[in-house]
Amino acid sequence: MATFPIKRLRRLRYNPVVRDMVRETQISKNDLIYPLFVVPGTNVKKEVRSMPGVYQMSIDVLVEECKEVEQLGIPAIILFGIPEHKDEMGSEAYNPEGIVQRAVREIKKNTSNLLVITDVCMCEYTSHGHCGILDGEKILNDKTVELLAKEALTHVQAGADIVAPSDMMDGRVLAIRKILDENGFIEIPILSYAVKYASGFYGPFRDAAESAPAFGDRRSHQMDIANALEALREAESDIEEGADIIMVKPAGAYLDIIWRVKEKFGMPTAAYQVSGEYSMIKAASKLGWIDEERVMIESLTAIKRAGADMILTYFAKDVAKYLDNKKK
Ligand code: PBG
Numbered sequence: 001m002a003t004f005p006i007k008r009l010r011r012l013r014y015n016p017v018v019r020d021m022v023r024e025t026q027i028s029k030n031d032l033i034y035p036l037f038v039v040p041g042t043n044v045k046k047e048v049r050s051m052p053g054v055y056q057m058s059i060d061v062l063v064e065e066c067k068e069v070e071q072l073g074i075p076a077i078i079l080f081g082i083p084e085h086k087d088e089m090g091s092e093a094y095n096p097e098g099i100v101q102r103a104v105r106e107i108k109k110n111t112s113n114l115l116v117i118t119d120v121c122m123c124e125y126t127s128h129g130h131c132g133i134l135d136g137e138k139i140l141n142d143k144t145v146e147l148l149a150k151e152a153l154t155h156v157q158a159g160a161d162i163v164a165p166s167d168m169m170d171g172r173v174l175a176i177r178k179i180l181d182e183n184g185f186i187e188i189p190i191l192s193y194a195v196k197y198a199s200g201f202y203g204p205f206r207d208a209a210e211s212a213p214a215f216g217d218r219r220s221h222q223m224d225i226a227n228a229l230e231a232l233r234e235a236e237s238d239i240e241e242g243a244d245i246i247m248v249k250p251a252g253a254y255l256d257i258i259w260r261v262k263e264k265f266g267m268p269t270a271a272y273q274v275s276g277e278y279s280m281i282k283a284a285s286k287l288g289w290i291d292e293e294r295v296m297i298e299s300l301t302a303i304k305r306a307g308a309d310m311i312l313t314y315f316a317k318d319v320a321k322y323l324d325n326k327k328k
Helices: 009-013 016-022 059-071 099-110 141-158 172-182 200-208 229-240 252-265 275-286 292-305 316-327
Strands: 032-038 045-048 051-057 076-081 115-120 162-165 191-196 245-249 269-273 310-313
Touching: 009 016, 032 059, 032 099, 032 316, 045 200, 051 059, 051 200, 051 275, 059 099, 059 316, 076 099, 099 115, 099 141, 115 141, 141 162, 141 172, 162 172, 191 229, 191 252, 200 275, 229 245, 229 252, 245 252, 252 269, 252 292, 269 292, 275 292, 292 310, 292 316
Parallel strands: 032 051, 032 076, 032 310, 076 115, 115 162, 162 191, 191 245, 245 269, 269 310
Antiparallel strands: 045 051
């Protein structure tokens, strides 16, 4: 192996054209999944307080947004719903006429190729804001799983292309796979939030989805932030239950986990750059402390470099525009 002065690593860094040629990781539009929040009403477009540039939209506005997203070349969205009524059983989650189900139908009618992924969880639909059915203060795993499976089925019946369970109940991937198959939807993939940590980075999302728990937290089902080997067990069990794509969430502070999961299973792997990751970049750039575009691309490139094949990010539209401008 050559050493200095024969070897000079800087040789490939002087010319920007050469730099482009040897770049190992590039963000492309195909990597992007754009999260969207649908609310009741018409003509509603309300900015989320803690997430500048992110809006709650009624179905009519959302449909227009989806057309724009498709036009920008972003392949996929993931949809979150805020229902008109919340109750103890989260019954709007699995209502065939619920907000997400209606939104999916309208989006599908008005776009041609946009991939519609739906988030499957109970926390936006329960009056107590927990991800499942409660017995006292305890979340009942198996009862919740039944309802999640029903929820996923109604999403797919409405036209969802992929379902993404984010609840972290045990056994939900298998239950969803079963109910989809029994109803003839053998070709619909499951993107499971396989490794989801109990993270402080979800703070702003709870403004967007109006899903903050009324008491307690999510530590009885989401993972302890300190654990990595457990992440591999979580991923393994979801793969065994039939998950087609596995997700690690959050992304930026868990690059080691993305890397380990990808190395160990070699599965299509998604990563979620969550609300807090987005809001921190937005806030610091608003204060003039960092260069927003630069840090946006750097954070996403790092997530991809760690092994993510696709990234859920609130920056998706900004990235698509950035890539278009770069081409010109
Ligand atoms: C649960 C869900 C959450 C997020 C995605 N799905 C919130 C939670 O677990 O509390 C967080 C996403 C983000 O912070 O951007 N339905």
